Amino acid sequence: MQDHRKLGRDLELFHSDPLVGAGLPLWLPAGAAARRAVEDYLHALERRNGYQHVYSPPLAKQEMYLRSGHLPHFADDMFPPMALSEHDAFVLRPSLCPHHAAVFGARGRSYRELPLRIGEIGGQYRAERSGVLGGLSRVRAISLNDGHVFCAEEQVRDEVVEALRLMRVAHAALGFEPSSFRLSLRGEGGKYVDDPEMWAAASSVLREALDIAGVSYVEAPGEAAFYGPKIDVQLVDHAGRESTLATVQVDYFQPARFDLSYVDAGGARRRPVMVHRSVAGSMERLFAHLIEVHDGAFPAWFAPLQVAVLPVADAQAGGDFVRACRAADLRVEECHAGSLGARIRQAAARKVPFVAVVGEREAAGGSVSLRPRDPGALSGVLPIAAAVAGLSEVCAAP
Numbered sequence: 141m142q143d144h145r146k147l148g149r150d151l152e153l154f155h156s157d158p159l160v161g162a163g164l165p166l167w168l169p170a171g172a173a174a175r176r177a178v179e180d181y182l183h184a185l186e187r188r189n190g191y192q193h194v195y196s197p198p199l200a201k202q203e204m205y206l207r208s209g210h211l212p213h214f215a216d217d218m219f220p221p222m223a224l225s226e227h228d229a230f231v232l233r234p235s236l237c238p239h240h241a242a243v244f245g246a247r248g249r250s251y252r253e254l255p256l257r258i259g260e261i262g263g264q265y266r267a268e269r270s271g272v273l274g275g276l277s278r279v280r281a282i283s284l285n286d287g288h289v290f291c292a293e294e295q296v297r298d299e300v301v302e303a304l305r306l307m308r309v310a311h312a313a314l315g316f317e318p319s320s321f322r323l324s325l326r327g328e329g330g331k332y333v334d335d336p337e338m339w340a341a342a343s344s345v346l347r348e349a350l351d352i353a354g355v356s357y358v359e360a361p362g363e364a365a366f367y368g369p370k371i372d373v374q375l376v377d378h379a380g381r382e383s384t385l386a387t388v389q390v391d392y393f394q395p396a397r398f399d400l401s402y403v404d405a406g407g408a409r410r411r412p413v414m415v416h417r418s419v420a421g422s423m424e425r426l427f428a429h430l431i432e433v434h435d436g437a438f439p440a441w442f443a444p445l446q447v448a449v450l451p452v453a454d455a456q457a458g459g460d461f462v463r464a465c466r467a468a469d470l471r472v473e474e475c476h477a478g479s480l481g482a483r484i485r486q487a488a489a490r491k492v493p494f495v496a497v498v499g500e501r502e503a504a505g506g507s508v509s510l511r512p513r514d515p516g517a518l519s520g521v522l523p524i525a526a527a528v529a530g531l532s533e534v535c536a537a538p
């Protein structure tokens with residue numbers, strides 16, 4: 141594995157500007173194209189599995205984080221509040237959970253709506269010291285693939301199992317396997333919510349779900365969230381350092397703090413449980429890993445550039461093919477500068493999945509010659525329509 145920071149520079153995926161600040165990477169067009177494709181895939185996967193998506197602002201009143209418990213338990217990791225006046229202070233959010241709790245609380249809820257699955261890829265912020273920041277793996281502005289399932293007590297276990305299943309699907313599609321699973325439990329000290337029964341119930345439901353899902357795991361006391369235990373999906377980077385990508389957490393605490401309720405079948409008010417889950421983690425840490433694990437050669441469906449078109453003689457013929465690819469929503473670019481050999485080497489260095497050469501013979505016959513990056517992929521001389529249809533198929537998101 142190569143360091144994602146070097147590959148990120150070479151492939152122009154992201155950039156860190158000292159004037160913007162450490163831990164605040166800019167996604168350059170190539171990195172942004174890949175990220176957009178992955179975000180679209182994650183949204184579609186979640187929609188197919190019963191999620192509804194929302195948008196929520198990346199800051200809120202300080203009061204909200206007093207209520208959620210973040211300020212009492214998590215203030216060291218948060219940016220200081222911004223005061224507009226003596227009674228009006230705002231906080232850059234350390235997590236999306238309180239906003240999603242407010243979505244649930246937007247109106248009365250019935251048991252018929254549960255489990256209610258809310259998803260969002262949204263910003264959250266962490267006041268990391270500058271010494272620990274590097275590339276995309278540790279940042280101050282985090283774009284999290286987040287989701288919260290509001291469910292009845294008796295639905296919690298199945299929802300955790302379902303979250304583990306979704307993770308497996310997503311990780312396979314993105315082309316990696318986690319290095320390990322960790323059950324992160326409460327440790328010593330005052331940073332955890334003090335409710336031993338709640339911790340015991342939440343930990344046992346996570347253990348049951350891991351067993352049902354057939355996942356082997358290690359237990360890690362002292363790694364839980366302040367409000368509850370969690371399953372952490374661990375990765376190892378090029379230097380052998382371990383970090384957490386995805387998580388599932390069971391939370392009985394925040395629904396009570398925000399006084400969330402639903403009406404059950406008998407007409408009684410009941411408290412939902414919140415299952416927090418991220419199937420793919422933050423876009424930053426996910427891409428740090430994807431860049432390393434694929435050595436910059438992303439699968440065609442999220443490659444920044446999918447087809448490099450190299451016209452040899454008749455520029456017009458190259459243009460026709462480019463237009464047809466674009467109409468089919470393929471990411472395509474026409475490359476003119478330099479000899480054919482130099483342009484082929486350039487496309488290889490950029491790890492483009494497909495090169496389409498349009499020579500005189502191809503131009504005359506209305507065809508292109510496809511050369512794939514990966515052995516066994518679509519190749520050979522094909523009529524333009526057949527080439528576009530074939531490329532659309534092999535470049536489609538899973």
Ligand SMILES: [Zn+2]
Pocket residue numbers: 235236237288416417
């Ligand atoms: Zn959450």
